[in-house]
Amino acid sequence: MEATTRRRSTDEPARPALEAGTAVAATVRTTLGPNGMDTMVVDRDGSVLVTNTGSSVLERLDVAHPIGRSAVAAAASQDRAASDGSTRTVILLGALLDRARELIEDGAHPRTVVKGYARATERARERLAEYAAPFDDDERERLERIVATTVNGRWDDDAVGHFATAVVSALRRVDFDASRLTLHGYAGEGVAASTLVDGILVDHDASSTSVAPVVGADVPSLAAPRIALVRDAIGLDDTAAGTTVTVDDAHTLERVRDHERDVTAGLVDAVRESGADALFCAKPVDDGVRVALARAGVLVVERTRSDEFAAIERATDADAVPSPRDLDAAALGRAGSIRRREIGDVSTLVVADCPVEAHASLVLRGGTPHVVEETRRIVADGIDVLRQAVRDGRVVPGGGASATALSQTLASEATRVSGREQLVRSAYAEALTTLPRTLAENAGRDPTTAIADLKRRQRADGPDIGIGVDGSLVDARAAEIVEPPTVLRSCLTNAFETAATVLRVDDVLPAATANPSDEGMAPDGPDHGGYPWAIGH
Structure with a gap:
C-alpha cells in the first residue's frame, strides 16, 4: 500500500477523522439559541441563503470528508425524528468527538470510549424522563x-x-391533526401580515395558462357548492399521446373542428349532468374545455396541488374520478362555500365549512421568496414540535437546564465507577455542558463563569434553572422555556450513535472505481447479490 494510504496503528489517534466532525459542529455553533447569529451560505451558482437555522445551513454545506458527512446526516436524522434540535445534536456530537480524541490520546481504546458513552447515554435518557412534568393541552399560554x-x-x-x-390557533382548530392544516407562502409583505384562514386555500394563479386571465378574472363565490374531483388531465382526445392528425383540405379541417366541438360538448354535458358547481383537476385542463365549462357556470381549477386535492377529497366527502365522464351525483362532495381571496397579486380560492372535517390554512408572508421559504420551514418546525409535545403530554425545561442537570448527575455517578470508564463518563458529562455553554456565549456572557454559576444555582434551587433569553439565569419552567422531552432524547441518541460510528472507524481508504462487468462479484469469489465486498474486523 502506498504511503499516502498507509494504515494507521490502532493506538494512533484518529485526529483528522474526529476533527472533521468537530469542524462541522463549529460551523453551526454560533447559530444556537435566541441570540444565535446568522450564517450566509453561498451556493456554487452564486445564490445566497442567510439563516440562523442550523439544519438549513447543514443541508447546503458542501462537506467532502465522509466523517463530516456523518455529522450532517445526524442533523438530518434529528430533524426527521423531532423537527428540532438538529443544531444541538451536531454541537453535542462535536463535543463528544473532541472529548474522545483527548481520551484516546491519553491511552483509552476507542471501544472503551464507545462503551462508556453508551452507558452514559442510556442513563441520561432515563434521568431525562424524571425531569419531565405533565401539562394540559388546554393551557393555551x-x-x-x-x-x-x-x-x-x-x-x-x-x-x-x-x-x-x-x-396554536391553527392546530387547535384541526384537533392537532397536521393533515388538515396546509401552509402557503407568498412574497410581497412582511411576516406580520401572515394570517390564519378557515378552510382549504387553493391557488388560482392567473399565470397557469394563457386563457386563465379570461376565465379566472371574475371567479364567483359559490354558496353550498357541489364539488367534482378529477385525477387525470382533461383533454379533447383519449387516444395515445403523440397522435397526429393530417389536414389536407378545408373540409377535413372543418371535420376536425366539429369533432373537437363534439368532444368538448360531451365533457361539459357530463359535468353539468352530474350537478357539479366546481371542478378541481389534479392535472391540466384543455383551454377550450375550461372556457366552455366557465360559460356553463362551472368553476374550474386545474393543476390543484396534491395536498390540497387530497384535503378537498377528505373534507368534502367527494370521490375523485379519472375523467369527467365518470362523474355522477354520488361522486360529488359538499362544502359550505367557495369564495375568492386575493393575496397580493395572487388569486386564491377558499373551500370553507366542509361537512366531514374542519380544515385550516396558514398564509405566510415575507418580503422576498427566500424569507417566505425560511418562514415556512420555521413554522413547520413549530407545528411538529407542538404536536410532539401534545403527544408526549409532558415537557422538560429548556435553556440548557436539562442538559446541565444531566451533566451534574452523570458526573456524580461517574465517581462510583472504576477504571477508564469513569474518565469516559466524566468526559460525556462535560460534553453535555457544551449546550448551555454555547447558549451563554452566544448571549454575550463569559461561558466559563456562566456554567459555574448555573451549576451552583442548580445545586441550590433544582434542575429547572437555565439560560434565559438575555443570557441571565432563570427558572426555565416558570418562564415557560420548555420543550417536549422527545427533542433532547433524540438529540442524545443521534449524537451518541454517530459518535460511536465514527469512533469505530480506524481508517478511511479511497475505493477503486468499480468495473461495471464485475458488478455483484467479490474478488476471486462468488456472487453475493450485488453487496459490496467487505472485510469485517
Missing part, C-alpha cells in the same frame, strides 16, 4: 410558549408571538 421556544431567535419578539399564536 403554555402551548404558545412551546412554539415560541422552538422559533425564538428567528424573528423579533412581536413576530415570534404572532406566529406562536397562529400555530
Whole structure:
C-alpha cells in the first residue's frame, strides 16, 4: 500500500477523522439559541441563503470528508425524528468527538470510549424522563410558549408571538391533526401580515395558462357548492399521446373542428349532468374545455396541488374520478362555500365549512421568496414540535437546564465507577455542558463563569434553572422555556450513535472505481447479490 494510504496503528489517534466532525459542529455553533447569529451560505451558482437555522445551513454545506458527512446526516436524522434540535445534536456530537480524541490520546481504546458513552447515554435518557412534568393541552399560554421556544431567535419578539399564536390557533382548530392544516407562502409583505384562514386555500394563479386571465378574472363565490374531483388531465382526445392528425383540405379541417366541438360538448354535458358547481383537476385542463365549462357556470381549477386535492377529497366527502365522464351525483362532495381571496397579486380560492372535517390554512408572508421559504420551514418546525409535545403530554425545561442537570448527575455517578470508564463518563458529562455553554456565549456572557454559576444555582434551587433569553439565569419552567422531552432524547441518541460510528472507524481508504462487468462479484469469489465486498474486523 502506498504511503499516502498507509494504515494507521490502532493506538494512533484518529485526529483528522474526529476533527472533521468537530469542524462541522463549529460551523453551526454560533447559530444556537435566541441570540444565535446568522450564517450566509453561498451556493456554487452564486445564490445566497442567510439563516440562523442550523439544519438549513447543514443541508447546503458542501462537506467532502465522509466523517463530516456523518455529522450532517445526524442533523438530518434529528430533524426527521423531532423537527428540532438538529443544531444541538451536531454541537453535542462535536463535543463528544473532541472529548474522545483527548481520551484516546491519553491511552483509552476507542471501544472503551464507545462503551462508556453508551452507558452514559442510556442513563441520561432515563434521568431525562424524571425531569419531565405533565401539562394540559388546554393551557393555551403554555402551548404558545412551546412554539415560541422552538422559533425564538428567528424573528423579533412581536413576530415570534404572532406566529406562536397562529400555530396554536391553527392546530387547535384541526384537533392537532397536521393533515388538515396546509401552509402557503407568498412574497410581497412582511411576516406580520401572515394570517390564519378557515378552510382549504387553493391557488388560482392567473399565470397557469394563457386563457386563465379570461376565465379566472371574475371567479364567483359559490354558496353550498357541489364539488367534482378529477385525477387525470382533461383533454379533447383519449387516444395515445403523440397522435397526429393530417389536414389536407378545408373540409377535413372543418371535420376536425366539429369533432373537437363534439368532444368538448360531451365533457361539459357530463359535468353539468352530474350537478357539479366546481371542478378541481389534479392535472391540466384543455383551454377550450375550461372556457366552455366557465360559460356553463362551472368553476374550474386545474393543476390543484396534491395536498390540497387530497384535503378537498377528505373534507368534502367527494370521490375523485379519472375523467369527467365518470362523474355522477354520488361522486360529488359538499362544502359550505367557495369564495375568492386575493393575496397580493395572487388569486386564491377558499373551500370553507366542509361537512366531514374542519380544515385550516396558514398564509405566510415575507418580503422576498427566500424569507417566505425560511418562514415556512420555521413554522413547520413549530407545528411538529407542538404536536410532539401534545403527544408526549409532558415537557422538560429548556435553556440548557436539562442538559446541565444531566451533566451534574452523570458526573456524580461517574465517581462510583472504576477504571477508564469513569474518565469516559466524566468526559460525556462535560460534553453535555457544551449546550448551555454555547447558549451563554452566544448571549454575550463569559461561558466559563456562566456554567459555574448555573451549576451552583442548580445545586441550590433544582434542575429547572437555565439560560434565559438575555443570557441571565432563570427558572426555565416558570418562564415557560420548555420543550417536549422527545427533542433532547433524540438529540442524545443521534449524537451518541454517530459518535460511536465514527469512533469505530480506524481508517478511511479511497475505493477503486468499480468495473461495471464485475458488478455483484467479490474478488476471486462468488456472487453475493450485488453487496459490496467487505472485510469485517
